[in-house]
Amino acid sequence: MREALLGWQFSGVYLVYAAIFWGYPFVWLLILAFSRWRFFGKPKPIGFDNFVRLFQDPIFWRIFWNTMNFMAYFIPMVVLGAFLFALALSKVKYFRTFFTLSFLVANVSSGVAYSILFSNLFSETGPVNSFLYKTFGVTIPWFSDPQLALLSIAIIVTWKFIGYYGLILFAGMQAIPKSLYEAAELDGASKWTQFWRITVPLVNPALTTVLVFAINLTFGIFTEPYMITGGGPMRxxxxxxxxxxxxxxxxxxxxxxxxLAIVTGALSYGCVILVRKLVEREVHLT
Amino acid sequence: MRKFVWIGVLLTLVTLVGAVTLTFWTAPNPNQEAFWKPLVEQWNKEHPDVQIEWKTIPAAGSSEEAILTAIAAGQAPDICTNIFSGFAAQLIEEDVLVPFDEEFGKDFWVLVGARQMESVIEGWAYKGHHYVIPIYANPMLMWWRKDVLQELGYDKPPRTYSEVYELAKKYAVPGEKYAMIVLKGRNWWDRWFDFITFYYAASGGKAYIDVEKGKAVFNNEYGKKVAEFIYTMFKNKWTAVDWGAEFALNNLRALGSLMGPWSINWAKENYPDVYNNLWLAPPLVPDDYPTNAPIKTFADTKGLVMFKSCKHKKEAFEFIKWVFSNPQNDVKWIEKTKMPPARADLGTNPLFAKFMEEDPYFAAYASQVGNAVPPALITTTIDVQEAMTTFLTEPLMYLKATPEEALSKAVKEINKLLW
Incomplete structure (x- = not known):
């Protein structure tokens, strides 16, 4: 009895915290989603009207395809980049911490600050385009061409996350026992074969983590388009x-x-499940 | 002696407790704060029974956001400035604003007369009532680089579309320099400062949305002329899609742009070359626009509202009357903010003559207040102008649709929103 009381006392702090900062907003979110409310008075229940409207909303579908398109750019780029970073890091003998930190700087910089930086750097009259124009006589409409703008933002986000995801992959690689590579070497396997047959399969848990993070991130992109393109061109x-x-x-x-928030959450959850089904494998390192 | 002290203390307590307190929010802008601070102090000194608790709109993403959050939390102010038309319409629809004409009747109209607001206030009527007292009206005007135009042989700025085409043929080099900035950006509010301004100019101030019928009406001859102008400019590469961080009138990538009066001080501080070499002119008009007719333009205008939750409406209105029926306060307003007060007598009232003579740029803007038309009072301003961007100006700038196609598509999409 006394122990139970003690237990409640310990967990109580967390429970109260969760109830206030997680439970209450969550319940309020659900109430809102099934009602009509515009900041004034009491929410008026309207059943599934909001959901019906949402699936008929062309802007919703535009964003849905934007998000898919973004993932098609971002995930291959960031996974490949992070892999290269992790491989390079495992080869580096000196100043490893320095290199790691240099890449992590991007991850901890303020989104607003680097968004302003990039938008000036890559604008039609910015230094990059001035250089291109002087040298090759062309400019690239990084943020003003409808298709290119999304790619440009994907590149910025990739820049931000290569170091972080690379570090996760690097940790995954370090966990692979050296003896496996030695054995492969003895059997005459080339470096290429070792990479595809040992590194890639055994780094699977880290890779899955990176993919899950990247998907969640895609559904939560805000600062870059808000600061740079305002959602345009052509939405x-x-x-x-x-x-x-x-x-x-x-x-x-x-x-x-x-x-919208609930549907977005469900979509991102669905994507995560799908990716785990497709990619995740049981791995035994020992 | 002691008795008197006690009586004194008691009396002060009674007045303090009995005093009415009103909360009053204004725009978080240093110039406007410099105007309101001494004014509110003076009122509080002269009216111990009605105390104004003055604050700037709390910092948030936008004024609208801060006000909405305050209302939702039951912390709405009694009176608030910095309300733009679309937000006013949303608040009116939610039934949280006091209709001044209904609540205060004759008093309201006396104030309108005292501040010469009869013509200005028309554009603010919503379903036959007045919920907003306009404070200032910023007309949009064209800025032209005088020095470069003079070098090119001009003695006055271009007035019509064709004159701009002529200028472009002389000056524009694709990829390097262009005739003018035609579209101001991708944000929803940018449509006020390009398409809608040009449409008002072309049509003599006709509405782009029929608010009563809830229909977009700008796919008429005027809208077509404006759309064709935008399309022609982009098609011939006489204007650019993106201008970069530096003001294009400074690096001479463009010679002209529509600008509001709020940019005067900005240009003075950041781009003195531009500031010292400007011609201010009304927005461009189609070639067949009558030469002697006044050219209408867009008014970026903000006003003051009273919330229904206000418990002391009479006292609050007394304060509003006290501020706005005294033209001296508008003099102070100009001194501090350089924005034209929403009154029609700026050009004729001797009180304002000083500013009109001293500052030709201010004079140019102030003289247009009577020609400046506010935006349509609709609740869906953001969606409508976002659709205008996606279906009208962006297809025109990327040459993805002909002017006719873009106009009819935009009107169709906007009508869906207004329905």
């Missing part, structure tokens, strides 16, 4: 989070924004 860089924000606070429609 091609509009993201779920950007749309949720403007719907709640500029269009004054928090209940529809809540619906």
């Amino acid at each position: 091609r860089t509009l993201t779920f989070l950007l749309h949720i924000y403007t719907t709640a606070f500029q269009r004054m429609n928090p209940s529809y924004a809540a619906t």
Whole structure:
């Protein structure tokens, strides 16, 4: 009895915290999603109307395809980049911490600050385009071409996360026993074969982690399009989070924004499950 | 003696407890704060029974966001400035604003007369009532680089689309320099400062949305002329999609742009070359626009509202009346903010003559207040202008649709939103 009381006392702090900062907003989100409310008065229940509207909303589908398109750019780029970074890091003998930290600087810099930086750097009149124009006589409309803008943002986000994801992959690689490589060497396997037959399969847990992180990230992109493109050109860089924000606070429609948030959450969860089904394998390192 | 002290203390307590307190929010802008601070102090000194608790709108993503959050939390102010038309319409639809004409009747109209707001206030009527007292109206004007135009042989800035085409043929080199900035950006509010301004100029101030019928009406002859102008400029590479961080009138990548009066001080501080070499002119018009007719433009205008949750409406209105029926306060407003007050007598009232003479740029803007038309009072401003961007200006700038196609598609999409 006394022990149970003690247990409640310990967990109570967390439970109260979770109830206030997790439970309450979550319940409120659900209430909002099934009602009509515009900041004033009491929410009016309207059943599934918000959801019906959402699936008929062309902007929702535009964002859905933007997100898929973004993933098609971002995930191969970031996984490949992070792999190369991890491989390079495992080859480096000196200043390893220095290199790691240099790449992590991108990850900890302020999104607003580097967004301004990139938008000036790559603007039509910025240094990059001036250089291209002087040397080759062409400019690249990084942020003003509908298709290219999404790719440019994917490149920025890749830049930000290569170091972090690379470090996860690096840790995964370090966990692979050296003896496996030695044995392969004795059997006459080339470096290439070793990479595909040993490194790639055994780094699977780390790779799955990176993929799950990258998917979650894709559904949560906000700062870069908000600061650089404002969702344009032609709504091609509009993201779920950007749309949720403007719907709640500029269009004054928090209940529809809540619906969007729930559907976004469900979609990202669905993608994570799918990727785990496709990629994740049982790995025994010992 | 002691008795008197006690009585004194008691009296002060009674007045303090009995005093009405009103919360009043204004724009978080240093110039406007410099205007309101001494004014509120003076009122509080003169009216111990009605105390104003003055604050700037709390820092948040936007004023609108801060006000909405305050309302949702039951912390709404009694009166608040910095309300733009679309936000006012949303608040009115939610039934949280006091209709001044209904609540205060004759008093309201006396104030309108005292501040010469009869013509200005028309654009602010919503379903036959007045919920907003306009504070300032910023007309949009064209800025032209005088020095370069003079070198090119001009003695006055271009007035019509064809004159700009002529200028472009003389000056523009694709990839290097262009005639003018035609579109101001990708944000929803940028449409106020390009398409809508040009449309008002071309049509003599006709509405782009029929608010009563809830229909977009800009796919008419005027809209077509504006769309064709935008399309022609992009097609011939006489204007650019993206201008970079530096003001294009400074590095001479462009010679002209639509600008608001709020940019005057900005240019003075950051781009003195531009500031010292400017011609200010009304927005461009189609070639067949009558030469002697006044050219209308867009008014970026903000106003003051009173919330229904206000418990002391009479006292709050007394304060509003006290501020805005005294033209001296508008003089101070100009001194501090350089923005034209929303009154029609700026050009005629001797009180303002000083500013009109001293500062030709301010004079140019102030003289256009009567020609400046506010935006359509609709609740869906953001969606409508976002659709305008996606279906009208962006297809035109990327040459993805002809002017006719873009106009009819945009109107169709906007009508879906207004329905």
